[in-house]
Amino acid sequence: MxxxxxxxxxxxxxxxxxxxxxxxxxxxxxxxxxxxxxxxxxxxxxxxxxxxxxxGLPWWNVAATRDVAQFLRTRPNARVFEYGAGASTIWLARHAAHVTSVEHHAEWHHRLSREVARFQNIALHHCELDGDAYIGAIDETGAPFDLIVVDGRRRTECLARAIPHLAPGGIILLDDSGRSRYRRAIENCGLKERRHFGRSYCVPYPDFTSILHA
Known part of the structure; x- marks a missing residue:
């Protein structure tokens, strides 16, 4: 594949x-x-x-992207945490006050570091995927987040770790949420789901992105 x-x-x-x-x-x-x-x-x-x-695009479902943009417009001081860095990191920095992003792939982190250098509101970190460093990176931030993006590796574990760090009224975006290995984690996480399906950036087929909220 x-x-x-x-x-x-x-x-x-x-x-x-x-x-x-x-x-x-x-x-x-x-x-x-x-x-x-x-x-x-x-x-x-x-x-x-x-x-x-x-x-100026993230690699998400188009309708979900609009959903997140509308949410962030209501929170001009929004803080964002992101599992899995990429073009979405730049997009988030243009829509939120501050973005903390963690990436496990060292070469990709190095390449992306050059792109985010001009954005003062991005903190990009490299975390090894093994052990607790990657999924536990959110524990080191010390602040609740208005938006948490789960779009990297070990997504079911990242989702569970993210929920206690969600600010009141905040949301979690979980991408590729149609995959069977993520469905049970979403259904048992205790949050409500807005599940978007349809046009998605970068791919010629319809795909899923979910917004989870209290």
Whole structure:
């Protein structure tokens, strides 16, 4: 499956480098964030952090992205914690007062560090995946969070660890929530679920992202 994904991404990148597609990407940057043009451009930016940042998009379900943006507009001083860094980290920094993000992959963390350096409201940390360092990183922050994003590895454990750190009225975003291995954790976590299914950035098929709240 990983080979298929890499091959697909490679094809999309070659198409993205064509002149007409580069113009599409430029036009998409000025289009509706949740519209079809921006979504179409995101298909060519799969696994391309620079293109995704230029488009100003996270790799989530489109409707869930709108849901989170609307929530953050009601909380101008919002604090965010994120498991699994990427283009979403930049998107969150543009919508929230402060973002703490943890990433397990050392090479990806190093690459992303160059991108987040210009954002004073991002704290990006590398945590080893083994043991408790990664899932327990949220325990070291000392503050409740208005939004917690669970979009990295060990998601069921991260979800359980995140809940006590949720601020009153806060929400948790869990991406790829249609996967069977996450369903039991979501259903037993004690939170209510708004489950979004449909267009998702970067992929040509509909996918799930869930918003969990008290």
């Amino acid at each position: 990983q080979l298929v994904k890499r091959s697909y991404a490679g094809v999309m990148h070659k198409i993205a480098d064509l002149g007409p597609m580069e113009r599409l990407a430029e036009e998409a940057q000025q289009s509706d964030e949740y519209g079809w043009l921006r979504w179409a451009a995101s298909l060519l930016a799969i696994h391309d952090i620079e293109r995704m940042i230029a488009l």
